Amino acid sequence: MAEFVGIGYRKDFGNAFLECAEMQPAFIEVAPENWIEVGGYWKNELRKVADKYPIFNHGLSLSIGSPDPVDFDFLEKVKRFQSEWDVKIYSEHLSYSKCDNAHLYDLLPIPFRQDAVDHVSERIQRVQDFLGRKLVIEIVSYYTPVAAEMSEVDFINAILDKADCELLFDINNIYVNGFNHNYDPKGFIDSLDLSRVKYIHMAGHDKVSDDLIIDTHGQPIIDPVFDLFEYSIGKLNGPVPVLLERDFNIPELTELAQELNHLEAICQNVWK
Ligand SMILES: [Fe+2]
Structure with missing residues (x-):
């Protein structure tokens, strides 16, 4: 069984997931939105998986950067779900996906500006x-x-500090952004507050042209992202789940x- 590395759980894995001898993750991740209202057969299926593996949540619709009010009715359901399933981690995207009460079905970037730092940090604190x-x-x-007035890394560090929250370090996203916006991902990582x-x-991605990568999660991880992973985890204070x-x-x-x-072998090599 893996000690550090988990996998996103999908309903279509079916019974094979629990029967596959090679697939022994350290935990599973699910979007709470996909399971909050689920009962009956599928809830029983999740119970079987949860009996074997810890559950992490990665949310899709909190829209923490949104100008709209925080949806506490939704968060109440998330809270109940996390209590029922003993969810260890609740992560969300530093983006927004709702505006004027409309769902935009995308994760849109927040402007890298001080007023956005203040706005987002205050919302994160209320959620926490x-x-x-x-x-x-x-x-x-x-x-x-969008309308950037500071660097991306300064923007992220400022929110981590002001909101006193934690960081989901998506190493493929940093690679993709570095490629698309022409910066060195290692330099970005060196400037990031890794204590958080x-x-x-x-994840994997799709390179669609000489100057554009789309973050699809639809391909295997490429070697340069494995290399960036090894570089990055060596800079952390200690192990974290992957x-x-x-x-x-x-x-x-x-x-x-x-x-x-x-991935597990790299973690074992660096962290043991
Ligand atoms: Fe991610």
Whole structure:
């Protein structure tokens, strides 16, 4: 069984997930939005998985950067779900996906500005107070910066400090952003407040042209992102959980298990 590396759980894994000898993750991650209202057969399926593996939550719709009010009715449901399933980590995207009460079905970048730092930090603090736990915010991929007045890394560090929250260190997203916006991902990582890292995401992407990568989570992780992972985890104070994300083009479980075990081997090598 893996000690550090978990996997995003999907309903379509079915019984094979619990029967696959090669696939022994350290934990599973689910979006609370996909399970909050679920009962009957699927709830029983999740119970079987939860009996074997700890559950982490990675949310989709909190929209922490939104100008709209925080949706505490939704958060009440999240809180109940996390209590029922003993959820260890609640991460969300440092982005927004709702505006004027409309769902935009995308994770849009927040302007890198001081007024946005103040706005987002205040919202994170209110969410943390309500849930009684730290929010783990994820560095997202973005395709154009919006009205930036400071660097991305200064923006993220300022929110971590002001909101006193934790960081989901998505190393593939940093690689993708570095490529698309022409900066050195290692330099970005060197400037990031790594003392806040609580959780890591690793994924594959699609290079669609010479100067554009799309963060699809639809391919295996490429070697330069594995290299960046090894570089990054060596800079942390100690081990944190690592998730293998795969949302499209899902291969056989045995193939996913190989990728998971590759990540686990790097973790064991660096952290043991
Ligand atoms: Fe991620």
